[in-house]
Amino acid sequence: MTVTAAGPLPTTxxxxxxxxxxxxxxxxxxxxxxxxxLRIALVEAQDDVGQGTSKANTAILHTGFDATPGTLEARLVxxxxxxxxxxxxxxxxxxxxxxxxxxxxxxxQRAALPRLAEKAQRNAYHDxxxxxxxxxxxxxxxxxxxALGALHVPGESIICPWTTTLAYATQxxxxxxxxxxxxxxxxxxxxxxxxxTTSRGTLRARHLVNAAGLHADTLDRALGHEDFTVxxxxxxxxxxxxxxxxxxxxxxxxxxxALGKGVLVAPTVHGNVLLxxxxxxxxxxxxxxxxxxxxxxxxxxxxxxxxxxxxxxxTAVYAGLRAATGHEDxxxxxxxxxxxxxxxxxxxxxxxASLAIAAHVTGLLADGGLDLGPVxxxxxxxxxxxxxxxxxxxxxxxxIAADPEYGTLVCHCERVSRGEIRDAxxxxxxxxxxxxxxxxxxxxxxxxxxxxxxxxxxxxxxRGARP
Numbered sequence: 158m159t160v161t162a163a164g165p166l167p168t169t170x171x172x173x174x175x176x177x178x179x180x181x182x183x184x185x186x187x188x189x190x191x192x193x194x195l196r197i198a199l200v201e202a203q204d205d206v207g208q209g210t211s212k213a214n215t216a217i218l219h220t221g222f223d224a225t226p227g228t229l230e231a232r233l234v235x236x237x238x239x240x241x242x243x244x245x246x247x248x249x250x251x252x253x254x255x256x257x258x259x260x261x262x263x264x265x266q267r268a269a270l271p272r273l274a275e276k277a278q279r280n281a282y283h284d285x286x287x288x289x290x291x292x293x294x295x296x297x298x299x300x301x302x303x304a305l306g307a308l309h310v311p312g313e314s315i316i317c318p319w320t321t322t323l324a325y326a327t328q329x330x331x332x333x334x335x336x337x338x339x340x341x342x343x344x345x346x347x348x349x350x351x352x353x354t355t356s357r358g359t360l361r362a363r364h365l366v367n368a369a370g371l372h373a374d375t376l377d378r379a380l381g382h383e384d385f386t387v388x389x390x391x392x393x394x395x396x397x398x399x400x401x402x403x404x405x406x407x408x409x410x411x412x413x414x415a416l417g418k419g420v421l422v423a424p425t426v427h428g429n430v431l432l433x434x435x436x437x438x439x440x441x442x443x444x445x446x447x448x449x450x451x452x453x454x455x456x457x458x459x460x461x462x463x464x465x466x467x468x469x470x471x472t473a474v475y476a477g478l479r480a481a482t483g484h485e486d487x488x489x490x491x492x493x494x495x496x497x498x499x500x501x502x503x504x505x506x507x508x509x510a511s512l513a514i515a516a517h518v519t520g521l522l523a524d525g526g527l528d529l530g531p532v533x534x535x536x537x538x539x540x541x542x543x544x545x546x547x548x549x550x551x552x553x554x555x556x557i558a559a560d561p562e563y564g565t566l567v568c569h570c571e572r573v574s575r576g577e578i579r580d581a582x583x584x585x586x587x588x589x590x591x592x593x594x595x596x597x598x599x600x601x602x603x604x605x606x607x608x609x610x611x612x613x614x615x616x617x618x619x620r621g622a623r624p
Contacts, residue, residue, distance in 0.1 A: 165357065175197070175366040177372075179368065184515040198360060207322035218316040218509050223277065235281060253426055259411070263305070286308070299464075342369070350496070395456075409463065568600040569609065
């Protein structure tokens with residue numbers, strides 16, 4: 158097992174190369190790592206897993222109730238919901254089943270609620286309930302005035318997206334795959350297998366999986382296909398302080414439109430409240446900056462949904478880019494003649510569907526001639542708990558008695574201990590920067606954004622980071 162970020166790449170051909178170490182690419186790597194006969198490479202342009210869309214989504218575990226019935230996405234989200242729910246319980250990924258409320262603010266939206274309930278039935282989700290205004294406000298007393306009713310979807314949940322991606326990558330690496338970071342694919346040719354020209358040299362593989370997210374269409378075209386075009390859709394979000402958490406009990410959703418699910422208000426497993434995202438189609442696949450207009454628009458919409466939220470402190474602002482393609486379905490396509498599978502157009506539901514996508518792609522590879530060989534289940538992992546609903550290390554006397562480092566806080570806003578930072582730096586897939594450390598521990602993610610703990614966290618990182 159190796160994790161590399163510098164130096165030459167191996168010269169021996171791999172059985173499969175996966176381009177893109179987001180949540181889907183890491184899930185595929187984990188699934189293929191169950192086949193010990195295979196030699197697998199996971200190739201990522203940036204210096205960490207989950208650095209693209211995967212780190213900046215709304216962190217919802219979707220039931221798939223509102224997917225387009227009959228699509229591949231609908232099936233994979235439904236299957237992935239069950240798979241990821243079980244996986245999270247096994248590995249310690251925090252999940253809270255808070256449920257969702259689709260709130261109707263006018264008569265047209267209220268009339269759409271029964272149709273959404275029927276759509277959920279067609280997607281094999283049978284637990285929705287229509288609520289009148291009295292029951293709605295009993296459930297969400299801080300909701301803004303004027304709501305006419307809601308559709309309750311009790312299975313919708315919140316999850317930690319950072320830990321999910323990291324868990325997949327950790328199991329894959331421990332099972333023997335090679336994770337090559339800082340390895341941007343610049344050219345690809347297919348003759349006697351696949352030759353990838355990267356920023357770190359060349360890499361060969363018999364089979365290729367394109368899980369490159371925003372850049373999946375570029376790689377697809379390099380191999381002669383023009384099945385879709387990725388239009389980066391920016392979603393800006395506001396993160397409110399933990400003191401806002403009592404204001405909301407469910408994921409509050411608008412009635413969806415053609416552009417997406419719209420602006421939501423949702424609690425997070427980390428104890429904050431999210432407001433967002435926007436939906437702005439752009440040309441620049443690197444435009445992850447926030448804008449004054451975008452944030453002002455979010456506040457205007459949030460003011461109607463949860464007026465008291467706007468009086469709370471904003472802890473952070475971030476933006477992510479989703480891979481919009483103009484199609485109502487994932488663009489997962491096998492090209493058996495090229496020993497190549499495209500995994501494109503994976504929208505915000507990709508987190509939920511990740512394990513099901515991985516199983517589906519593995520089947521396509523087998524249909525394309527890949528001899529999978531016998532199965533060996535990966536070594537179980539227990540991920541560090543970043544969720545507020547579960548005991549954190551500083552709250553566990555047993556851990557502190559065994560190792561006092563878990564009782565020594567470094568980041569007081571997020572209650573992150575020296576022991577957690579030490580463990581992250583010594584982990585299978587360690588952080589290579591302070592942002593990566595934050596996603597693994599929550600250090601510097603709180604109200605002060607590292608103002609008080611930043612120097613101490615940096616010192617620990619520089620002392621303990623691997624070369």
